[in-house]
Structures are given as structure tokens and as C-alpha cells.
Amino acid sequence: MAEINYYDGDLSEALSTLDGIMARLAKAPPAVRGEVLAEAEKKLKEVIDLKKGYTLALRQVTDREEIKVFREKNDVYAARVEELTREVKWAKSETERNGLFGDAKVNAAKMPTGNREMLGKAQEIQTKTEMSLKNTQKMVEASKDVALATGEVLREQRNQINAITEEVMRMDDGLARANKLLRTFGRRMATDRVILVFTFFVFAGVAGIIIYSELNPDQTTFYVPDQVKPPDPNAAINATSTFLNSTLK
Numbered sequence: 001m002a003e004i005n006y007y008d009g010d011l012s013e014a015l016s017t018l019d020g021i022m023a024r025l026a027k028a029p030p031a032v033r034g035e036v037l038a039e040a041e042k043k044l045k046e047v048i049d050l051k052k053g054y055t056l057a058l059r060q061v062t063d064r065e066e067i068k069v070f071r072e073k074n075d076v077y078a079a080r081v082e083e084l085t086r087e088v089k090w091a092k093s094e095t096e097r098n099g100l101f102g103d104a105k106v107n108a109a110k111m112p113t114g115n116r117e118m119l120g121k122a123q124e125i126q127t128k129t130e131m132s133l134k135n136t137q138k139m140v141e142a143s144k145d146v147a148l149a150t151g152e153v154l155r156e157q158r159n160q161i162n163a164i165t166e167e168v169m170r171m172d173d174g175l176a177r178a179n180k181l182l183r184t185f186g187r188r189m190a191t192d193r194v195i196l197v198f199t200f201f202v203f204a205g206v207a208g209i210i211i212y213s214e215l216n217p218d219q220t221t222f223y224v225p226d227q228v229k230p231p232d233p234n235a236a237i238n239a240t241s242t243f244l245n246s247t248l249k
Contacts, residue, residue, distance in 0.1 A: 003057045003060065003145050003146075003149060004054065004057035004058060004060070004061055004070055006057075006142075006145070007050060007053045007054040007057050007142070008054065008070070008073065010050050010138070011047065011050040011051060011054050011077055014043065014046055014047045014050055015047060015077070015080055015081075015084070017043055018040065018043045018044060018047055018084055019084075021036065021039055021040045021043055022040060022084065022087055022088070022091075024036055025037060025040055025091055030098070033095055034095060037088075037091055037092055037095055040088050040091070041088060041092070044084060044085060044088050046135055046139075047081055047084065048081060048085075049139060050142075051077055051078070051081050053142050053146060054074065054077065055074065056146055057146070057149070058070050058071065058074055060149050060153070
């Protein structure tokens with residue numbers, strides 16, 4: 001949040017300064033028009049760099065309301081930078097077309113002729129150098145802030161990747177345990193099926209022995225208790241007849 005506020009303030013200030021330079025350029029006499037144009041080009045480069053830093057800082061904003069506000073400002077800044085870029089290019093082409101660059105008379109008129117004028121020119125160059133150094137220092141500080149923000153984002157992404165990796169490992173462990181349980185359940189099912197098959201064979205054998213014993217009453221191969229033998233139909237009929245006769249008498 002502090003970073004984008006920094007870029008917001010600096011970019012707004014730089015745009016206002018460039019507007020002032022362009023206003024001076026429109027009224028500048030031919031003798032100084034080239035110098036003012038060079039100042040405008042330099043300030044435009046600074047504005048473009050600040051605009052890039054603003055766009056990068058905007059990506060770090062997480063609050064939705066703040067994102068909306070700063071995006072609207074970003075659109076305004078982008079349109080203004082594009083407009084000023086066109087104005088500077090047009091002014092440069094007009095200046096070059098009018099032959100203001102490289103004109104011998106203008107250069108001769110601009111050459112200092114006295115000690116006072118030379119000192120003034122040296123002071124002006126020193127002032128511009130100091131401004132350039134300050135701007136460079138600002139850009140270095142801005143680059144440091146961007147680097148720190150980028151490093152923080154990378155650390156957060158690395159932590160997220162580590163968390164995802166741990167989650168994947170836990171899922172792998174869960175899948176391995178589930179696979180092991182399925183294999184155990186499969187083995188138990190196979191064992192249960194074997195037991196059922198053997199049980200079926202036992203019951204089938206017992207039923208076969210009983211049927212064999214019934215069909216062959218005199219057999220002595222298998223011992224079949226009377227309790228499991230089916231009743232003799234003739235004996236059942238005789239018993240029923242006897243019961244009915246005794247009842248009717």
C-alpha cells in the first residue's frame with residue numbers, strides 16, 4: 001500500500017511538472033526552444049519510468065476497493081502519459097523541421113562571452129546535474145522497494161508451494177493406506193469365498209450321504225443317524241390310517 005502511494009504521488013507530481021514544461025515550450029523563443037525540449041524529453045522519460053513502477057506496485061495491492069481506485073487512476077495516468085508523449089514527439093519534429101537544432105547562429109548566440117555569463121552557465125549545469133542525481137537516487141530507491149516487494153511475493157509463493165507439496169504428500173499417504181485397506185479387504189473376501197465353497201461342499205456331501213442312505217437302506221458304508229433320515233412314506237401312511245381308524249370307532 002505504501003509503495004503504490006509513493007508512486008502515485010511522484011507520478012502525479014512528475015506529470016504536473018511535465019505539463020508546466022510543455023507550457024513553457026509552447027511559449028519558448030527559438031533560441032531556447034531546443035533546451036526546453038530536451039528538458040521535456042528528460043522529464044517524459046522519468047514519467048514513463050514512474051508509470052511502469054506504478055503499474056508494478058498496483059499488482060501488489062490486495063484490497064478490492066483500493067484496487068478499483070488505483071486502477072481508475074492508472075487509466076487516467078496512462079491516457080495522460082500517452083498524450084504527453086505525442087505532444088513531445090510533435091514538438092521535437094516541429095523543432096527539427098524548423099532547423100532549430102544545429103543552427104550556427106543560435107549556438108553562437110548561446111555561447112557565453114563573459115566571466116559572469118560563464119559562471120551562470122556553470123551554475124545552471126551544476127543545478128541540472130544535481131537534479132539528475134536526485135532523480136537517479138529516487139529511481140534507485142524505487143528499484144530497491146520493487147525488489148523487496150518482489151522478494152516478499154516470491155517468499156509467499158514458495159511457502160504456498162511448500163504447503164501444496166505437503167498436502168500432496170498427505171494425499172499420497174492417504175491413497176497408500178486406502179490401497180492397503182482395499183487389498184486387505186480383497187484378501188478377506190477371497191478367504192470368505194473359500195469358506196463358503198467348503199461349507200457348500202460339506203452340506204452337499206451330507207445331503208448326498210442321506211439320500212444315498214435312503215436309497216440304499218441296507219448300506220453299511222456310511223453311518224446315518226435316524227434323526228436325520230427322512231420319514232418312511234409307508235410308515236407315515238400306516239400311522240395315519242391307524243389314527244383315523246381309532247378316531248372313527
